Structures are given as C-alpha cells and as structure tokens.
Amino acid sequence: METLSSLKNSRVMAWRSLKDRKGRLETGSFLVEGIKMVQEALASDYPVETLLLQEGFTPAAPLPEHIPAFLLPPHVFSAVCDTKTPQGIAAVVRLQPRPAAGPRLIALDQVQDPGNVGTILRTADAAGFDGALLAPGCADVFSPRVLRATMGSVFHLGLSFPAELPEALKDLRSRGYAVLSSQLDGEPFFERPPIPAPFVLILGNEGNGVSPAVQATATHRFRLPMPGRAESLNVGVAAGIMMYDLIR
Amino acid sequence: METLSSLKNSRVMAWRSLKDRKGRLETGSFLVEGIKMVQEALASDYPVETLLLQEGFTPAAPLPEHIPAFLLPPHVFSAVCDTKTPQGIAAVVRLQPRPAAGPRLIALDQVQDPGNVGTILRTADAAGFDGALLAPGCADVFSPRVLRATMGSVFHLGLSFPAELPEALKDLRSRGYAVLSSQLDGEPFFERPPIPAPFVLILGNEGNGVSPAVQATATHRFRLPMPGRAESLNVGVAAGIMMYDLIR
Structure with a gap:
C-alpha cells in the first residue's frame, strides 16, 4: 500500500478539498470518515474510489482489494478529515446518488x-421513506457535518437535487402524488383524512x-398543533412527528 | 444608567463567568441573550436581577424600572455574551426554576x-407538557447553547434536578404516574394500550x-418501530414522536 506523507501531494490536496462544496463539485466525489460510514459506503450503490488509512490503523475485516488504498501518517490523515479525532479510516466516494423515487x-x-438536514434524512430512513428531494439553499448533503448527522442513512435513500423544487413537485403531483406542505397556517395535521401513498x-x-x-x-397544507406555549417546533422534530404519523 | 467600560470590573467579570457552570453555581444566576429571551425572562416567574444593554441599543419597549440596568460598550458586551453577533440586550436571571410538577x-x-436537551424542552413545551426532570450527566439547561436551543421554552416548564433519577421516578410511580421508558428492546410504541396521565x-x-x-x-418499556434501515433515531426526534403521540 502506497504511503503519502506530504500535505502538498496533489492527491492529498484534492482529498482535503472535499470538505468544501467547490472541491466536491470539481472532483465529483465526497469523503466519508469513520468505520461505520466507510462500511455503509462499501455496502451501498455508490462507487468507492479510494480508501484512506491512518498509519497504525488495523481494519476489523479485510479491505476490498479492487479499491486503491493509501496509508497516511497521522498529521496528513487529520488534515484530510473533518472530525477532530478521526477513527483512522476514510473513503473517497463517487458523488453518484440514485434519484429519489418510490x-x-x-x-x-x-x-x-446541517444537523437538521442530516437528522431529517436519518429519520426518513428509519421510518422507511424512499427518498428526498433537496432544493437549492439546503445544507449540502455531502458536507462533513450533514454526512455525520445522517449516521449512514445518506446511503439508504434516493436523493434528487431539482434546480426548481416547485417544478419537481408539480411533476410528482401530475403523477398522482399527494403533496403535503407543513406550514403554520395549515389544517390540523392529526385531524386529516387518511392520505394513502404515494406522497x-x-x-x-x-x-x-x-x-x-x-x-x-401542495395538495394539502398542514400544521402540527402546539397546545403549549412554544411558538414553533424544530424542523427536524416536526419532520419526525409527521413522517411517523404518515406511516402508521 | 451606569456604564461599565472595563473588562476587569468585578461585575463584568462575574457576568462573564456565567458562561460556565461553575460561575452559574457560584453566583446562583444565569445569563440570557437577545430580545426574545429577555422578554421571556421578564414574563416568567424567574427573578431578573440585572439588565445589560450594549451602547446604542434601543429597546422596543420601556425597560422595567425596578431592575438595575447597565450600559456596556460593544467590546465588553461581546465579552459577556456567548453569541457571536449579540443583539444588544441580555439579562442576568436568578437560577430559581419552579419544580417539575403536573x-x-x-x-x-x-x-x-446541548442541542438535544434544548430541542427536547422546546418540544415538550409545544406539546403542552408540564415539566422536566434532568438527571446529573445531562447538558446543563442554563448553559448558553441549551438556552438558545430551547427558544424560550426553558421559562415555560417546571424543572427539577434530582440527584438520583431512579429515586425520583420511584417516587412519581408511588404517586400513580405511569413511568415510560424508551428503549430499543421495549414493546412496539404504537401498539400500546391507552396510557392516561399522569405519566x-x-x-x-x-x-x-x-x-x-x-x-x-419503569412501568412501561417502549421502542419506536424502524421499518427502514437506520439503526436508531436522534433522541430529540424520538422524544418528539413519542410526546406528540402521547397527547393525541
């Protein structure tokens, strides 16, 4: 396995650039860190391009032989990673999600x-949802903070990035989807008539x-009741309450 | 209104110490920042001891005259505050919550x-819960990050800090409360028989x-179903799903 010891190595510099959206778009790849995330990447449909190991790290299972792997001394590995205390393994993954469908x-x-976006994807995965459409202006799914908050669920969901969310929703609506908007001036959510999938x-x-x-x-506009004194809910919490109620 | 211009002023130093738990315990007070949080503090049962204003800040409404107020130049006000871009008003509040009851x-x-603790208190408030017991080892409710995440709900809930959470729960149980534990090996939450309050x-x-x-x-042990592939839910999301289902 080749060792790369210099922060100025062109490959090391390219991997470091993956912390930023610009670097991810230019290279068409993103970086996942830690044992669980690397396992999830390897088990997913996403092509894993490269494995990065910190010197001294011993994988629990043999690494796939067809994927190029590099050994990095601790100061180089830390510079590539976003986490403060990296676990010793990371993977460069092709930015190639399957589109949201289902x-x-x-x-x-x-x-x-970023924490909200990641948590919402994690909850959607737990609740058995199929995918997510992410409009421009959302925290970038493939940024280190969102990836961490997904706890691996990023690899379980279809993901689409429509340039115009209203157009994408109109298209779903024309294909028979109920389009449900959560907004403070909507109808009481728990008093809705049953809404069968697709939605x-x-x-x-x-x-x-x-x-x-x-x-x-939207075909339906809902609000969650707030019988107490808080004026709003965290969007990740509201998403969880609604998703879990929709699948009951 | 007195102006305090020195970071070495003893009062300024005491206010700065409120960012840390040690300082809060020593002084028996905590600091809230921003217009909404100060309004919530003034409207609450918590005694507001002191108001702090940044030079140039104009309150939208007259300040209560019986509360001592000090004017701070920007560098002193910023040093007292935890937020990066403070809004110009803060309040020192007596650490005197009403106990959790109801x-x-x-x-x-x-x-x-801290974000999880704050979000859970915000959701509990929204759902009309009455109070929260916080065991040792939780993020400190009166720390800047938790306070921010509560969005003011810290002032709406009874709060108790039992030294021994099991003893406090046994006491509630002996007084007729259902004690509901959320755990991965529990019974399916949505298939439970009705659980009337108190709980x-x-x-x-x-x-x-x-x-x-x-x-x-616990009198009941529940788990949330996860029909998808995620292995767990964020605790703030799980709390929201269960609280909102319990009040339906």
Whole structure:
C-alpha cells in the first residue's frame, strides 16, 4: 500500500478539498470518515474510489482489494478529515446518488442547518421513506457535518437535487402524488383524512417555513398543533412527528 | 444608567463567568441573550436581577424600572455574551426554576448534547407538557447553547434536578404516574394500550440509551418501530414522536 506523507501531494490536496462544496463539485466525489460510514459506503450503490488509512490503523475485516488504498501518517490523515479525532479510516466516494423515487418521499425547501438536514434524512430512513428531494439553499448533503448527522442513512435513500423544487413537485403531483406542505397556517395535521401513498412531505426553512412558490404546489397544507406555549417546533422534530404519523 | 467600560470590573467579570457552570453555581444566576429571551425572562416567574444593554441599543419597549440596568460598550458586551453577533440586550436571571410538577412530565437520563436537551424542552413545551426532570450527566439547561436551543421554552416548564433519577421516578410511580421508558428492546410504541396521565416519559443517552437503573423503575418499556434501515433515531426526534403521540 502506497504511503503519502506530504500535505502538498496533489492527491492529498484534492482529498482535503472535499470538505468544501467547490472541491466536491470539481472532483465529483465526497469523503466519508469513520468505520461505520466507510462500511455503509462499501455496502451501498455508490462507487468507492479510494480508501484512506491512518498509519497504525488495523481494519476489523479485510479491505476490498479492487479499491486503491493509501496509508497516511497521522498529521496528513487529520488534515484530510473533518472530525477532530478521526477513527483512522476514510473513503473517497463517487458523488453518484440514485434519484429519489418510490411511494414515500420528503422534500426539503431551504433547510439550512446541517444537523437538521442530516437528522431529517436519518429519520426518513428509519421510518422507511424512499427518498428526498433537496432544493437549492439546503445544507449540502455531502458536507462533513450533514454526512455525520445522517449516521449512514445518506446511503439508504434516493436523493434528487431539482434546480426548481416547485417544478419537481408539480411533476410528482401530475403523477398522482399527494403533496403535503407543513406550514403554520395549515389544517390540523392529526385531524386529516387518511392520505394513502404515494406522497411527498415538504419541510421548510428554519425561520421562514415553506416558501410561497413551494406552498402553491401542495395538495394539502398542514400544521402540527402546539397546545403549549412554544411558538414553533424544530424542523427536524416536526419532520419526525409527521413522517411517523404518515406511516402508521 | 451606569456604564461599565472595563473588562476587569468585578461585575463584568462575574457576568462573564456565567458562561460556565461553575460561575452559574457560584453566583446562583444565569445569563440570557437577545430580545426574545429577555422578554421571556421578564414574563416568567424567574427573578431578573440585572439588565445589560450594549451602547446604542434601543429597546422596543420601556425597560422595567425596578431592575438595575447597565450600559456596556460593544467590546465588553461581546465579552459577556456567548453569541457571536449579540443583539444588544441580555439579562442576568436568578437560577430559581419552579419544580417539575403536573400530569405530563419528561425525564432526561444523561442526554449530553446541548442541542438535544434544548430541542427536547422546546418540544415538550409545544406539546403542552408540564415539566422536566434532568438527571446529573445531562447538558446543563442554563448553559448558553441549551438556552438558545430551547427558544424560550426553558421559562415555560417546571424543572427539577434530582440527584438520583431512579429515586425520583420511584417516587412519581408511588404517586400513580405511569413511568415510560424508551428503549430499543421495549414493546412496539404504537401498539400500546391507552396510557392516561399522569405519566413521565424517560429519554436516554444518545449512545447508550436509558441506563439500567432508570429502566428498572419503569412501568412501561417502549421502542419506536424502524421499518427502514437506520439503526436508531436522534433522541430529540424520538422524544418528539413519542410526546406528540402521547397527547393525541
């Protein structure tokens, strides 16, 4: 296995650039860190391009032989990784998600907090949803913070990145999907008539909610009741409550 | 209004210490930042001891005259505040929560992430819960990050800090509360028989769940179904799903 010891090595520099969206778009790849995320990547449909190991790290299972692997001294491995105390293994993965398809989808409209985006994908995966549409303005799914918050669920969901979310939702609607918007002026969510799949649940921006152009595409508009005194719910929590109620 | 211009002023130093648990315990007070949080503090049962204003900040409404107020130049105000871009107003509040009481309670067992603790309190408030028991080992409710994540809900809930959570839960149980533990080996949550109030819902540590000594006090043990491929849910999301289902 080849060792790369210099921070100025061109490959090392390319891997370091994957922390930023620009670097990911230029190379068409992203970096996952840690044992679980690398296992999830290897088990997924995403092509794993390269494995990176910190000197001294011993994999629990043999690594796939057809994937190029490099050994990095600790200071180089740390520079490539985003986590403060990396586990000693990382993988460069081709940015090649399968598109969102299936009867149960979510759509994120400018959900900006990386933790919220990651948590929503994790919950969608747990609830058995099929995929997510992510509008421009959402935190980048393939950024280190979102990837961590997904806990591997990024590899389980179809993911689409429509340039115009309203157009994508209109298209789903024309194909028979119920388009569900969560907004403060909607109808009480728990009093809704049954909504059979296929459906797509829209979650909006942390401060401003679902944007008007996206609201306009909805077949149903709902709000969660708040019998207490809080004025709003965290969007990740609201997403979880609604997704779990929709699958009951 | 007195102006305090020195970072070495003893009062300024005391306020700066409120970012840390040690400083809060020594002074018996905590600091809230921003217009909304100060309004919530003033409207609450918590005694507000002091108001802090950045030079140039104009309150939208007159400040209560009986509360001492100080004017701070920007560099001093920023040093007292935890937020990167403070809004110009903060308040020193007496650490004097009303105890958790009422028919719908939550109990947090070593929930360590400040964002999770704050989000759970916000959701509990939204869902109309009455209060929260926080075991030692939880993120400190009165730390800047938890306070921010509560979005003001910290002022709406009763809060108790039992030294021994199992003892506190046994006491609630002896007073007729159903004690509900959320754990991966529990019964399917959505198939439960109706559980009338009073009840207390226990949420556990992000990695390890509800600790065995706390599980042992439960009258009911539940798990949320995960028909998809994720192995777990974020504790704040799980809390929201269960709280909202319990109040339906």
